[in-house]
Amino acid sequence: MGSSTPTPWMDREWLQEIMRDVKSDGHLLVTEHCVTNMGGKGENYLSEMQRISVKTRQSDDTEGEIFMVIKNIPPGKEMQKIIMESTAFPNEIKVFRTILPKYQEILDKVAPGKFPPFAANYIFSEEKETRFLIVGDLAAERFRMAKRQEGLDLDHCKILMKTLGRYHATSVALHDINPSIVESFKENMFTEESSKDFVSNFTKMAIDSVTDMVRSWPECGVRMAGKLETLSSITHDIVKEQLRPDGNRLNVLIHGDLWVNNMLFKYDEETGDVHEVRLVDFQMSCYASFAMDLQYFIHTSPNDMVRARHTEDLLKEYHTELENTLNLLGQGNKSISFHELVEEYESKNLFGFIMSLLILPIIQADPEDAADLETFLSGGDESSSMNSRACNKEFVNVMKRLLPLYEKKGYF
Incomplete structure (x- = not known):
């Protein structure tokens, strides 16, 4: 598996640091990764998105593969300024990190396992200098967009x-x-x-x-x-x-x-x-x-x-x-x-x-x-x-x- 990094800082070391945090394993290794751009013109307006696949080996030699989507601020200078001053990223991060898990907890309490999640699972986010959000890749679960x-x-x-x-x-x-x-x-x-x-x-x-x-x-x-x-x-x-x-x-x-x-x-x-x-x-x-x-x-x-x-x-x-x-x-x-x-x-x-x-x-x-x-x-x-x-x-x-x-x- 090759590595394609449209955003330079999305390299193996960066992904490995995140995966170590997600898996609570300070010795986890990212053995392979691939980053590809998502969406053509007219698909995304308030963010830039990439699809990431990562193969890992944990400290107990357990191997795994994770499919993710990362959203980060769009590349244009003017749009970046508006997004950085707006509630867009903080609100979305709060929905994924806090609100949606609480929703699932509320539903599972009265009907365990009956209701599917409303969205992809939350993986990681950053709100300060570099705003980004990482969630599970729903395409890996065979979800796809309708023809708009x-x-x-x-x-x-x-x-x-x-x-x-x-x-x-x-x-x-x-x-x-x-x-x-x-x-x-x-x-x-x-x-x-x-x-x-x-x-x-x-x-x-x-x-x-x-x-x-x-x-x-x-x-x-x-x-x-x-x-x-x-x-x-x-x-x-x-x-x-x-x-x-x-x-x-x-x-x-x-x-x-x-x-x-x-x-x-x-x-x-x-x-x-x-x-x-x-x-x-x-x-x-x-x-x-x-x-x-x-x-x-x-x-x-x-x-x-x-x-x-x-x-x-x-x-x-x-x-x-x-x-x-x-x-x-x-x-x-x-x-x-x-x-x-x-x-x-x-x-x-x-x-x-x-x-x-x-x-x-x-x-x-x-x-x-x-x-x-x-x-x-x-x-x-x-x-x-x-x-x-x-x-x-x-x-x-x-x-x-x-x-x-x-x-x-x-x-x-």
Whole structure:
């Protein structure tokens, strides 16, 4: 096995030091290792990722092989500055190191071995000078990403809804035990001051690109474009307000960035049916209404047929698992009716609509049109790729269905 180290400090000695800490064996040897880059353009935005395989020999001559993924800060100078000032890495490390193990402990206490983990297992992290996080490689367990441009079908969406319902219910149970740790996730990059200019400017430019696309539509284009122009100038304030925990029916630790690239699926080897999902990328986690995750996911990740015809079915799937898990965990007094769930969901519709304008073009973009955040932050011209994303045929078809509905509801 050869060694390929895209990041120079990820050498054998560095890996050996980490593995000695992980295995509590000061004499462990790394005998072979391989480091390879992960993800193409349009796959990762707030981090750089590598896949690592390591063969080890422990002091008792036990040999093993470990498959890992490391996330570290992205290479661009401007993006690094924002990430280093944000809660992104500290929050994700806290989720993997503290929150997820507590979730599993809570579930295993009432139903030992029944529920699979929500994510990869935590291995190691560093928060100070060099921020990075190492977790297990889910690809080694045969999990893989769905095809983002196609959108998820109903079966994929239902299994995600069940997992999300259980994830949120377990958050409620942990909040009952230790409210301060759940509520400590006060902000994410949408709301914190350090990323305000970046988020505001990127959001405005993205919506302006959609506005330019809409303006050419016969009959309604000029009217809608005028309304979207007004929306683009206040979008950041709207998102901040909708993420506030005050006044919601049920607050949880939300994933915060629940789009198709941030979930991996496992399939039955014989039938090809999807039967498990794991969540990835918890950098946007924060304490907010459960409906924020639902709005984000439904407006970005299902194919449009599922979004148009099965939104209520997905909410019912989520609600059933939420209620079942709350009752299982002794939190039945926190349960909400399906009617209350729908009311809370609809109260956050503006957030979902905004995510459809910001995230959906990125998901459906061809790789050559993927967002380049470093170019944007460095003052480069991202307008052509933004315009290309806004004019993507699939995105335009979705907007032709959604915009008249949302204009009628008064969202813009």
